[in-house]
Amino acid sequence: MAKILVGMSGGVDSSVAAALLIEQGHEVVGAYMKNFTNEEGLPGDCPWEQDIRDAREVCDYLGIEFRILSLMDEYRDRVVEYLLAGYRDGVTPNPDVMCNREMKFGIFREFAMAQGFDHVATGHYAQIVRHADHSVDIMRGAKGKDQTYFLALLEQSQIRQAMFPIGHLPKPEVRKEAERLGIPVAQKKDSQGICFIGDIKMSDFLGHYIDDVPGPIVNLSGEKVGEHRGLHLHTLGQRKGLGVPSNTYGKAYVVVEKRAATNELVVAFDEPDTPMLYATRCRVGSISVTHAPLSSAGALLAQPRYRCEAAAVSAEFLDESTAMVTFEAPQRALTPGQICAFYEGETLLGGGVFQEILFEA
Numbered sequence: 001m002a003k004i005l006v007g008m009s010g011g012v013d014s015s016v017a018a019a020l021l022i023e024q025g026h027e028v029v030g031a032y033m034k035n036f037t038n039e040e041g042l043p044g045d046c047p048w049e050q051d052i053r054d055a056r057e058v059c060d061y062l063g064i065e066f067r068i069l070s071l072m073d074e075y076r077d078r079v080v081e082y083l084l085a086g087y088r089d090g091v092t093p094n095p096d097v098m099c100n101r102e103m104k105f106g107i108f109r110e111f112a113m114a115q116g117f118d119h120v121a122t123g124h125y126a127q128i129v130r131h132a133d134h135s136v137d138i139m140r141g142a143k144g145k146d147q148t149y150f151l152a153l154l155e156q157s158q159i160r161q162a163m164f165p166i167g168h169l170p171k172p173e174v175r176k177e178a179e180r181l182g183i184p185v186a187q188k189k190d191s192q193g194i195c196f197i198g199d200i201k202m203s204d205f206l207g208h209y210i211d212d213v214p215g216p217i218v219n220l221s222g223e224k225v226g227e228h229r230g231l232h233l234h235t236l237g238q239r240k241g242l243g244v245p246s247n248t249y250g251k252a253y254v255v256v257e258k259r260a261a262t263n264e265l266v267v268a269f270d271e272p273d274t275p276m277l278y279a280t281r282c283r284v285g286s287i288s289v290t291h292a293p294l295s296s297a298g299a300l301l302a303q304p305r306y307r308c309e310a311a312a313v314s315a316e317f318l319d320e321s322t323a324m325v326t327f328e329a330p331q332r333a334l335t336p337g338q339i340c341a342f343y344e345g346e347t348l349l350g351g352g353v354f355q356e357i358l359f360e361a
Helices: 012-023 046-063 072-088 095-114 171-181 204-207
Strands: 003-007 027-034 065-070 119-121 124-129 134-140 215-218 224-228 254-258 266-271 277-288 299-304 311-319 322-332 338-344 346-359
Touching: 003 012, 012 027, 012 046, 012 119, 012 171, 027 046, 027 095, 046 065, 072 095, 072 204, 072 311, 095 119, 322 346
Parallel strands: 003 027, 003 119, 027 065, 215 266
Antiparallel strands: 124 134, 134 346, 215 224, 254 266, 277 322, 277 346, 299 311, 299 338, 311 322, 338 346
């Protein structure tokens, strides 16, 4: 039997995770990480109060202790500032990945270890494999619901104490388990929005902190086709929300470049041969590994965004944390600031941050 601190969000995934651990005979305590309370009057729904009530109700139902950890200062310093700095620099950061590294498996894990817990558990759809030498690997979750991409920047020291009790289950099975166990939030909808901030549009969130700097939207020929509110509100590969009709039947504009020097947003028709839309080579930096070095992998795969398949790549290391990565097949809208997750088969090897995308002349 182990003593386990479960990160409780008030949702069905973490609730079922806690319940399954109790069924297995572990000593379980639930904890809500109070990271953001929308005290600055942001537009949108930040349902932290309801989430705390739901998490407390679940813990009461399960008969376990419930704690609230106030981590707002740390969250602002490590996640919100990272997010804002990225957009100010013209890249597209991933706050969910950073929240996992810095908060859930950073500060939250450190708190748990200091309090005498053996493990921390979350409702992530991922699986842990433990080896005889006490090292661990992260494996993809069940078919249809895999969240290992968001764990790509974790290191071995962070995942040794990690547990993912529902990682072997598809989402519908988790709902069935919640019904079987009588968990109060069995039918609660999944949360949407920015990490723990809630259901807030990214544009609204950014607008609260970063001033709009309007500028021209131009096509590949340099012709002005519209006006943007600010480059920080757009990302490479974006099609919706541009406000620029193509005036061509069956075609749509897509963002292919952001020119900070001239404050121009460059768009082109979304087609397979569109310049600067597809690329095979890129530089990935800030690489960390979950276990084995990337250079020891057999068939190395890379996943450039959450909702896409991992693709075959080769990697040439420039130093211990930077590599030139070449995809065997062209990839659409590789984006600086986003996360590149590396795999060997179903095993997560680590990840890094896209720094530069290289296009053929």
